[in-house]
Amino acid sequence: MISMPEEFGLAAFQALVNISMEDMCRGLFLDKNNSIKIKKEGVAVKNLVKIFDAALRLSNEKGFAAMSLRGLSAEAGLSMGALYAYFSSKEELLEMILRLGRSVVLQVIAAQIQDIDDPRARLKRAIHAHLYLSEIMQPWFYFSYMETKNLDKAEQKNAIATELFTENIFKDIIEQGISSGMFRQVNAGLASSIIKAMLQDWYLKRWKFRRREIAVEEYACFLMEVLDSYMGLRDQ
Amino acid sequence: MISMPEEFGLAAFQALVNISMEDMCRGLFLDKNNSIKIKKEGVAVKNLVKIFDAALRLSNEKGFAAMSLRGLSAEAGLSMGALYAYFSSKEELLEMILRLGRSVVLQVIAAQIQDIDDPRARLKRAIHAHLYLSEIMQPWFYFSYMETKNLDKAEQKNAIATELFTENIFKDIIEQGISSGMFRQVNAGLASSIIKAMLQDWYLKRWKFRRREIAVEEYACFLMEVLDSYMGLRDQ
DNA sequence: GTCTATACCAGGATAGAC
DNA sequence: GTCTATCCTGGTATAGAC
Numbered sequence: 406m407i408s409m410p411e412e413f414g415l416a417a418f419q420a421l422v423n424i425s426m427e428d429m430c431r432g433l434f435l436d437k438n439n440s441i442k443i444k445k446e447g448v449a450v451k452n453l454v455k456i457f458d459a460a461l462r463l464s465n466e467k468g469f470a471a472m473s474l475r476g477l478s479a480e481a482g483l484s485m486g487a488l489y490a491y492f493s494s495k496e497e498l499l500e501m502i503l504r505l506g507r508s509v510v511l512q513v514i515a516a517q518i519q520d521i522d523d524p525r526a527r528l529k530r531a532i533h534a535h536l537y538l539s540e541i542m543q544p545w546f547y548f549s550y551m552e553t554k555n556l557d558k559a560e561q562k563n564a565i566a567t568e569l570f571t572e573n574i575f576k577d578i579i580e581q582g583i584s585s586g587m588f589r590q591v592n593a594g595l596a597s598s599i600i601k602a603m604l605q606d607w608y609l610k611r612w613k614f615r616r617r618e619i620a621v622e623e624y625a626c627f628l629m630e631v632l633d634s635y636m637g638l639r640d641q
Numbered sequence: 642m643i644s645m646p647e648e649f650g651l652a653a654f655q656a657l658v659n660i661s662m663e664d665m666c667r668g669l670f671l672d673k674n675n676s677i678k679i680k681k682e683g684v685a686v687k688n689l690v691k692i693f694d695a696a697l698r699l700s701n702e703k704g705f706a707a708m709s710l711r712g713l714s715a716e717a718g719l720s721m722g723a724l725y726a727y728f729s730s731k732e733e734l735l736e737m738i739l740r741l742g743r744s745v746v747l748q749v750i751a752a753q754i755q756d757i758d759d760p761r762a763r764l765k766r767a768i769h770a771h772l773y774l775s776e777i778m779q780p781w782f783y784f785s786y787m788e789t790k791n792l793d794k795a796e797q798k799n800a801i802a803t804e805l806f807t808e809n810i811f812k813d814i815i816e817q818g819i820s821s822g823m824f825r826q827v828n829a830g831l832a833s834s835i836i837k838a839m840l841q842d843w844y845l846k847r848w849k850f851r852r853r854e855i856a857v858e859e860y861a862c863f864l865m866e867v868l869d870s871y872m873g874l875r876d877q
Numbered sequence: 878g879t880c881t882a883t884a885c886c887a888g889g890a891t892a893g894a895c
Numbered sequence: 896g897t898c899t900a901t902c903c904t905g906g907t908a909t910a911g912a913c
Contacts, residue, residue: 443878452878467791470706473906484880486909495907551787555703594853595863598846599839606838617830627831634871679896688896709888720898722891731889880913887906895898 418537440493455481461544469552506545524582539608546608589637654773676729691717697780705788742781760818775844782844808837825873
């Protein structure tokens, strides 16, 4: 197990997971479950990064539906024709973007908590990991929240499953804490649900927190205070 | 002041405020700050109700941008031509819908807490009022959250102002509670911010709560528990 | 692999009959 | 007041040159 510094801030997290858009796009390119017509990895990855960055930027302004492919081509610096070498329809582009981030999120969160036993430490780590991840990948998180409803039925099921999966991580931790006598007997379902809501607020209302100059670490700390007092713990 | 039953559930609230889509549309019709070309109140109100109901239904499915006016005309049972007697562009329709609800929300919340002095009772009432209102007007709340970003700059300022206004209601109550020594010295800004997030979760993730069979009153009660324990109060 | 040019269609908007 | 018919922009998607 990697030895962990006591102070687990955004920088420490970043150094640990080291996720870049490039890595994510390379993964997508290697997957072969898509309709990318480009052969050379270097070219494909470079352009995928440009496309996704541009798509997230434009979509998060006025919504994916309002983003035209003409606009995307201008923003990404590629022609319309070139775009269609990377996806076969706007719909497919949407699915690619959403799938891209989902796998990363699930893997990173799971990896972050796997070697921690103590319920409170586990909860704290899960919350920090989620916040930091959403800080690093904010455009994707925002996009994912807003555009999931535009997916077809099958893809929507995946999205809902992911939402419930991360929520269940928190629920499991809380139940573990309760049965070990460390936490009070609270409603684990509702508790995990509001945790999720508070975590989501961080990336959905970034303008608000930025205006008030609240840092991630501060927000994380605040959430732990609230949860500690509710679940019957004191900060050690 | 209206005497208030100890148990302030959804039904009690509903009886008290008694808001209907028809009333809201009548208010809009009488406002004359819009481009409704219809003269007869009866006709106008009846059709505005049909239009807004249909628009909320369709928009909340796939987003306002994805809703076509042809689709709206079919859903509302009016022709394209008739629609344009009630608004002059799709953009204006969006603004009408958002303005429609905003005034109601601000008025109702303010009225609900105006005669209550005790900070905790005030907080409790504000939370209940917000939850019940979002329960009654769920389609509007969901729409408002999702579509605000599609407004032009000027209208967006109004929307942000409303968000901050309701958040400040909570902030003021908490600060009042702190200075009167009733609450612990918590961070009122962050506290009000998470209250807002938890309230919003109720109408944004309705499918989740319905699936788990959580009633509004139960959720309200849970939120008060969390806040009481954080701010240093016991349920009396 | 990428571009330009173009096909084709759906959407918003309006005119004018009833 | 409401409807039908029509206009026309701007969107997605593709063909074929380079």
